[in-house]
Amino acid sequence: MNYFIDGFAWILDPANWTGPGNIAQRLGEHLAVAASVLVIAAVIALPVGALIGHTGKGREIAVMVSGGLRALPTLGVLTLFGLWLGIGLAAPVLALVILAIPPLLAGAYAGFESVDRRTVDAARAMGMREIQIVGGVELPLGMPILVGGIRSASVQIIATATLAAYLADEGLGRYIFEGLKTRDYAEMLGGSILVIALALAVDGCFAILQRVVVPAGVRATRSRELRSRSSRPRTATG
Amino acid sequence: MFTATRGRLGALALVAVGATVALAGCSSGDPLDSGSSDSGDGSSPTIVIGSQDYYSNEIIAEIYAQALEANDITVDRQFRIGQREVYIPEIESGSIDLFPEYTGNLLQFYVPDTTATTSDDVYAALSDALPEGLRVLDQSPATDQDSYNVTKAFSDANGVTSLADLAGVSTPLTLGGNSELATRPYGPEGLKSVYGVDVAFTPIEDSGGPLTLKALVDDQVQLVNIYSADPNIEANDLVTLEDPEGLFLASNVVPVVSDKVTDEIADIINTVSAALTAADLVSLNGLSVNEQQSADQIASDWLAEKALF
Numbered sequence: 294m295n296y297f298i299d300g301f302a303w304i305l306d307p308a309n310w311t312g313p314g315n316i317a318q319r320l321g322e323h324l325a326v327a328a329s330v331l332v333i334a335a336v337i338a339l340p341v342g343a344l345i346g347h348t349g350k351g352r353e354i355a356v357m358v359s360g361g362l363r364a365l366p367t368l369g370v371l372t373l374f375g376l377w378l379g380i381g382l383a384a385p386v387l388a389l390v391i392l393a394i395p396p397l398l399a400g401a402y403a404g405f406e407s408v409d410r411r412t413v414d415a416a417r418a419m420g421m422r423e424i425q426i427v428g429g430v431e432l433p434l435g436m437p438i439l440v441g442g443i444r445s446a447s448v449q450i451i452a453t454a455t456l457a458a459y460l461a462d463e464g465l466g467r468y469i470f471e472g473l474k475t476r477d478y479a480e481m482l483g484g485s486i487l488v489i490a491l492a493l494a495v496d497g498c499f500a501i502l503q504r505v506v507v508p509a510g511v512r513a514t515r516s517r518e519l520r521s522r523s524s525r526p527r528t529a530t531g
Numbered sequence: 532m533f534t535a536t537r538g539r540l541g542a543l544a545l546v547a548v549g550a551t552v553a554l555a556g557c558s559s560g561d562p563l564d565s566g567s568s569d570s571g572d573g574s575s576p577t578i579v580i581g582s583q584d585y586y587s588n589e590i591i592a593e594i595y596a597q598a599l600e601a602n603d604i605t606v607d608r609q610f611r612i613g614q615r616e617v618y619i620p621e622i623e624s625g626s627i628d629l630f631p632e633y634t635g636n637l638l639q640f641y642v643p644d645t646t647a648t649t650s651d652d653v654y655a656a657l658s659d660a661l662p663e664g665l666r667v668l669d670q671s672p673a674t675d676q677d678s679y680n681v682t683k684a685f686s687d688a689n690g691v692t693s694l695a696d697l698a699g700v701s702t703p704l705t706l707g708g709n710s711e712l713a714t715r716p717y718g719p720e721g722l723k724s725v726y727g728v729d730v731a732f733t734p735i736e737d738s739g740g741p742l743t744l745k746a747l748v749d750d751q752v753q754l755v756n757i758y759s760a761d762p763n764i765e766a767n768d769l770v771t772l773e774d775p776e777g778l779f780l781a782s783n784v785v786p787v788v789s790d791k792v793t794d795e796i797a798d799i800i801n802t803v804s805a806a807l808t809a810a811d812l813v814s815l816n817g818l819s820v821n822e823q824q825s826a827d828q829i830a831s832d833w834l835a836e837k838a839l840f
Binding site for chain 1: 707732733
């Protein structure tokens with residue numbers, strides 16, 4: 294028996310695309326949970342990360358806190374919040390926010406930090422105020438790394454949002470839990486494949502976004518670098 | 532620039548091919564098949580005892596293990612394996628020799644549409660349904676079966692003491708339990724067809740544990756599936772609804788054994804099963820849940836109390 298093919302067959306089966314709990318509905322729920330988690334976590338983590346990257350202060354604390362948060366097992370956190378908040382989406386969303394904060398925080402402060410201090414000093418010398426430097430210099434220049442943080446956070450959220458089904462009738466995790474417990478491995482694998490595909494698709498979108506947000510000036514320097522780099526092996530071989 | 536792009540395309544193609552090969556490798560064969568373990572020098576084989584990932588089942592398995600050890604039989608404990616769907620193939624393949632089971636749930640595993648509900652009928656049907664190479668020993672009077680429970684407040688307010696009374700409740704009802712309950716014969720569909728009760732379903736994946744209890748006490752769900760031997764039913768003053776139509780199968784504790792289990796071993800385990808009463812099982816579970824005692828200690832205390840072996 295080939296479970297892998299069964300999994301794809303399960304996804305393609307039209308019967309699974311109709312009725313309550315169909316694939317489209319679960320995909321929508323999964324995305325909705327992931328998107329709300331990303332927004333909540335971003336609202337918390339990005340300003341803090343920007344402040345740390347801009348001032349250069351509190352970096353050690355941020356590294357320590359985000360390292361600590363990363364070490365928390367999400368299922369344990371989920372159970373803890375579940376006992377506090379009861380069943381439903383509140384506990385999984387909160388647990389996922391904790392999961393998403395470290396990569397977002399790291400992306401934000403690394404992005405702001407990556408901006409050459411000479412550039413920042415030049416902006417300051419030109420008379421730009423701090424808020425203008427953050428918004429007009431550091432944010433656009435640090436954007437690719439910041440989007441990279443959002444990108445890795447979103448993939449983690451989508452993969453882990455399967456746990457929403459632990460406490461609520463929501464998301465693609467329902468297929469995985471139900472398939473496992475009822476020995477319907479086609480359903481379980483089908484659900485897993487959908488989660489993987491969704492994560493890859495979102496990752497791809499952010500990869501494109503990451504290229505788009507590179508400021509035009511930086512892109513010009515980069516392509517020059519790229520050309521000089523690609524010409525080097527040619528001179529070496531030829 | 533041109534070479535760089537081509538190089539990147541080549542790398543992409545390589546990754547794609549590699550991933551396909553790796554995935555194809557994963558997909559063939561049974562993911563649960565770990566092969567059978569041979570311990571056979573023949574003279575006195577080690578008996579491999581398994582248990583579910585359920586504290587009460589582990590206590591029973593530990594009692595089996597200590598009873599056999601008291602009779603100089605070597606045992607290998609492979610406890611906390613997981614759900615039935617995971618360990619049954621291991622017993623069938625001969626990797627595990629002795630496993631505490633529950634007659635009703637196990638029968639439904641093999642015969643999903645079984646009509647047997649009484650204890651003796653279920654045991655007889657189960658003995659017939661087991662595949663070649665597997666058999667059950669005597670069943671114990673102790674039961675641990677699925678049961679629907681409501682809070683005392685809900686029971687008093689709506690005058691509900693039996694599943695049949697639920698049809699008269701006018702407020703909407705939500706049932707909470709593990710996700711597989713949604714598809715089991717005694718789940719929402721069974722409630723509808725046997726008792727004419729409409730319920731919504733909310734999955735709570737902790738097998739009637741603290742999250743399920745909280746949801747019930749908070750009135751997020753009104754009806755939950757908790758195993759009948761769970762000490763939390765009494766501790767939280769829950770009302771277990773009667774089941775006059777036999778929606779649930781009777782589910783007595785029963786050992787499932789492989790061919791390696793001899794008559795001598797079977798006699799020992801049968802003695803244990805006969806001594807284990809339903810009240811015993813609830814109190815053993817209580818020692819684990821409320822007193823936080825280890826399965827090891829609970830098992831040896833119980834064997835000493837019953838003066839077995």
